[in-house]
Amino acid sequence: MKRHFADYLFRSYRKRKAVNSTMYLVLIVATLIALVPLFSIFGYVLAQGAPALNKSFFLELPKPVGEAGGGMANAILGTVTLVFLASLLGVPWGIATGLYLSEYGRGRLASVVRFCADMLASIPSIIIGLFVYALVVMTMKRFSALAGGLALGILMIPTVARSSEEMLKLVPQHIREAGLALGLPRWKVTLMIVLKGIRGPIVTGVMLSVARASGETAPLLFTAFNNRFWQGRLDQPISSLPVQIYTYAISPYDDWHRQAWAGALILVLLVFAMNLITRVVLAPKARKS
Amino acid sequence: MSAIMEVSGLNAWFGAAQAVKEINLSFEKNTVTAIIGPSGCGKSTFIRCLNRLHEEVPDARAIGRVLLEGDDIYGRGVDPVAIRRKIGMVFQKPNPFPSLSVFDNVAVGLRLGGLRRASILKEAVERSLTLSALWDEVKDKLNAPGTSLSGGQQQRLCIARALAVEPSILLMDEPTSALDPISTAKIEELVTELKKAVTIVMVTHNMQQAARISDKTAFFLLGDMVEYGETSRIFTAPKDSRTERYITGRFG
Amino acid sequence: MERHFDVSLRELKEQLVGMAGLVERAIECATLGLVQRDRALMTQVHEIEKKINEAHIAVDDSCVKLLALQQPLAADLRLIVATIKINTDLERMGDQAVNIAGNATRYISAEPLKPLVDLPRMFEEVRVMVRETIDSFVRTDAQLAREVLRRDDLVDGLKNKIFRDVLEHVKINAGDIEQGLNLILIARNLERIGDHATNIAEDVIFAISGEDIRHSARIETIKQALT
Numbered sequence: 046m047k048r049h050f051a052d053y054l055f056r057s058y059r060k061r062k063a064v065n066s067t068m069y070l071v072l073i074v075a076t077l078i079a080l081v082p083l084f085s086i087f088g089y090v091l092a093q094g095a096p097a098l099n100k101s102f103f104l105e106l107p108k109p110v111g112e113a114g115g116g117m118a119n120a121i122l123g124t125v126t127l128v129f130l131a132s133l134l135g136v137p138w139g140i141a142t143g144l145y146l147s148e149y150g151r152g153r154l155a156s157v158v159r160f161c162a163d164m165l166a167s168i169p170s171i172i173i174g175l176f177v178y179a180l181v182v183m184t185m186k187r188f189s190a191l192a193g194g195l196a197l198g199i200l201m202i203p204t205v206a207r208s209s210e211e212m213l214k215l216v217p218q219h220i221r222e223a224g225l226a227l228g229l230p231r232w233k234v235t236l237m238i239v240l241k242g243i244r245g246p247i248v249t250g251v252m253l254s255v256a257r258a259s260g261e262t263a264p265l266l267f268t269a270f271n272n273r274f275w276q277g278r279l280d281q282p283i284s285s286l287p288v289q290i291y292t293y294a295i296s297p298y299d300d301w302h303r304q305a306w307a308g309a310l311i312l313v314l315l316v317f318a319m320n321l322i323t324r325v326v327l328a329p330k331a332r333k334s
Numbered sequence: 335m336s337a338i339m340e341v342s343g344l345n346a347w348f349g350a351a352q353a354v355k356e357i358n359l360s361f362e363k364n365t366v367t368a369i370i371g372p373s374g375c376g377k378s379t380f381i382r383c384l385n386r387l388h389e390e391v392p393d394a395r396a397i398g399r400v401l402l403e404g405d406d407i408y409g410r411g412v413d414p415v416a417i418r419r420k421i422g423m424v425f426q427k428p429n430p431f432p433s434l435s436v437f438d439n440v441a442v443g444l445r446l447g448g449l450r451r452a453s454i455l456k457e458a459v460e461r462s463l464t465l466s467a468l469w470d471e472v473k474d475k476l477n478a479p480g481t482s483l484s485g486g487q488q489q490r491l492c493i494a495r496a497l498a499v500e501p502s503i504l505l506m507d508e509p510t511s512a513l514d515p516i517s518t519a520k521i522e523e524l525v526t527e528l529k530k531a532v533t534i535v536m537v538t539h540n541m542q543q544a545a546r547i548s549d550k551t552a553f554f555l556l557g558d559m560v561e562y563g564e565t566s567r568i569f570t571a572p573k574d575s576r577t578e579r580y581i582t583g584r585f586g
Numbered sequence: 587m588e589r590h591f592d593v594s595l596r597e598l599k600e601q602l603v604g605m606a607g608l609v610e611r612a613i614e615c616a617t618l619g620l621v622q623r624d625r626a627l628m629t630q631v632h633e634i635e636k637k638i639n640e641a642h643i644a645v646d647d648s649c650v651k652l653l654a655l656q657q658p659l660a661a662d663l664r665l666i667v668a669t670i671k672i673n674t675d676l677e678r679m680g681d682q683a684v685n686i687a688g689n690a691t692r693y694i695s696a697e698p699l700k701p702l703v704d705l706p707r708m709f710e711e712v713r714v715m716v717r718e719t720i721d722s723f724v725r726t727d728a729q730l731a732r733e734v735l736r737r738d739d740l741v742d743g744l745k746n747k748i749f750r751d752v753l754e755h756v757k758i759n760a761g762d763i764e765q766g767l768n769l770i771l772i773a774r775n776l777e778r779i780g781d782h783a784t785n786i787a788e789d790v791i792f793a794i795s796g797e798d799i800r801h802s803a804r805i806e807t808i809k810q811a812l813t
Contacts, residue, residue, distance in 0.1 A: 225387060228419030229415070571797075572660050
């Protein structure tokens with residue numbers, strides 16, 4: 046009988062089958078191992094934090110040292126405020142940059158911008174905090190929510206920009222051409238057709254970067270600083286969950302440690318929730334388009 | 335018979351490579367002109383010059399005279415955006431706008447062109463969908479996403495989208511190459527019907543299709559227009575031996 | 587580049603040329619039978635005609651299949667359309683050969699009217715016409731096909747001469763009317779064969795150049811050929 050090339054490759058069906066199953070098993074085990082840290086972190090935070098969660102944690106201000114009880118209400122609100130401020134800056138700026146890069150970005154300038162965005166994304170967040178400290182805190186002569194929002198916003202720009210660019214590039218060129226062929230100016234095609242068509246994926250990218258920013262501590266240390274009280278003014282220092290966790294965790298008090306764990310749990314849940322929202326609520330829409 | 339579009343001395347380039355060479359051709363009102371030729375012969379580039387879409391490609395340029403109802407669309411100070419409203423285009427792959435409904439896909443040209451009156455939009459959408467023989471199939475799902483339709487329906491939706499702005503010419507770039515035979519047959523029927531309302535220029539790889547539905551046929555090769563004439567003559571007795579070789583499948 | 591389709595077309599041509607060969611032989615047998623007063627040759631004509639009919643059906647069948655399956659265009663399309671028409675003409679030529687055989691059989695069963703002079707000449711012209719049309723088809727030679735058209739006028743002239751001569755003869759010799767009629771019919775059959783050959787030549791020209799030279803258009807061509 047004639048021997049085919051394939052006969053040399055797979056001498057024995059059984060051997061090939063065995064190799065295949067082994068490799069499959071190896072991959073599954075590797076994946077499981079990769080998931081271990083995630084679940085152990087979440088499990089540990091849950092175990093440590095859950096007992097300290099109660100109504101007052103969400104509703105009350107921190108109590109002075111030595112007094113039991115109190116909560117992180119101001120820090121939760123502070124984080125929301127900071128992330129909102131950051132998004133106000135980072136999302137439009139980031140999407141605009143992404144639009145430039147994908148729709149108009151050709152030639153030298155674009156590659157420079159792209160390179161800078163990548164550089165910015167890889168700068169340690171504490172450096173950005175320092176930069177904003179020098180730029181805003183020093184000139185205003187005080188820590189403020191604005192400075193914190195600015196630092197987080199700058200942090201968001203490159204990730205939002207690059208993720209938007211990637212999403213925009215997934216829109217086939219002929220969709221744009223179809224818009225142009227209808228006699229629409231390019232900016233209308235870009236905003237009303239291309240961007241609208243992929244708002245789901247873009248929002249996903251934005252939400253992921255928001256989730257990342259909400260957990261940042263380093264840039265807030267010298268920008269938003271911290272505050273033990275409610276703060277309604279944006280030019281004043283403001284409390285945030287990560288900084289509060291940091292402060293409590295390095296303190297010598299057991300009660301504060303418990304509260305730090307509770308804060309950590311809330312932060313993790315917040316980030317999880319945002320991920321879930323983007324996946325469950327927005328993803329199906331994105332798939333349809 | 336009067337020419338609705340007259341092309342003279344049209345040349346087009348991608349960077350330094352010339353894709354279309356000195357084309358002179360005119361399209362008569364209410365006719366279907368088929369442009370045939372092997373891949374890379376410049377036929378797609380040619381029709382993309384007719385609505386100035388070619389120049390949207392980086393490093394692409396075109397020069398020449400293209401008179402649309404007497405006005406040169408390559409004239410000084412002419413806005414390509416304004417030109418494209420008078421010239422519809424249908425692409426190779428059905429490309430309804432993602433996340434727009436069936437209705438919005440058809441209305442989008444008018445709406446973004448500034449038309450806001452709901453009653454007028456509704457009327458235009460129904461008229462365009464009827465013209466593109468899709469109304470009966472989609473009238474109950476106008477709010478469904480355009481992308482939820484079948485491939486053939488999507489392509490007819492794209493035709494409706496192009497017709498909504500009432501162009502005087504409809505350019506079709508291999509409109510059935512991604513469709514099954516039944517959908518193709520429907521589009522072909524539609525084209526024959528549509529030419530009562532609009533002049534059609536169609537690029538096709540399918541010789542039988544060109545033979546079935548066009549009145550005039552132009553054969554392109556390496557950027558040149560080798561032969562142009564009545565479709566019935568081109569497909570029975572072409573004059574140029576290159577045309578003959580191409581349509582009898584002897585190239586290569 | 588040779589296509590698979592070219593092989594099919596070549597086979598079709600071969601089929602048609604084979605059939606044309608049968609037709610030629612049928613005509614030859616019929617006329618030789620007349621000249622040599624040989625009945626055996628006459629019966630042979632009938633046998634050949636049966637084969638021609640079979641070939642007629644086979645060629646048509648091949649053409650329909652190629653049209654349906656290959657959807658030919660341009661020269662391919664013209665070749666097949668011409669083949670269908672040529673096929674019909676060839677079959678009719680076969681029928682005419684049978685008619686000649688019939689008329690000749692009757693003619694040779696009685697005393698000859700007179701020595702045959704023009705009829706063999708006419709036969710020779712028609713034979714050349716048939717041969718040349720087939721050659722022009724095989725060699726795709728439009729020039730040769732045009733010459734066939736010119737030769738048809740010679741054949742028509744000979745037919746008219748035979749009609750006149752026979753008529754003059756029977757006016758005087760009323761008893762020879764039957765034999766005279768046989769001769770006239772044979773001349774008429776030969777002339778019809780010439781007409782079919784002309785049709786074929788026209789189809790050949792159409793297949794080669796896409797030019798339709800029938801009817802009014804033909805006069806111009808003949809004028810050109812003559813000058």
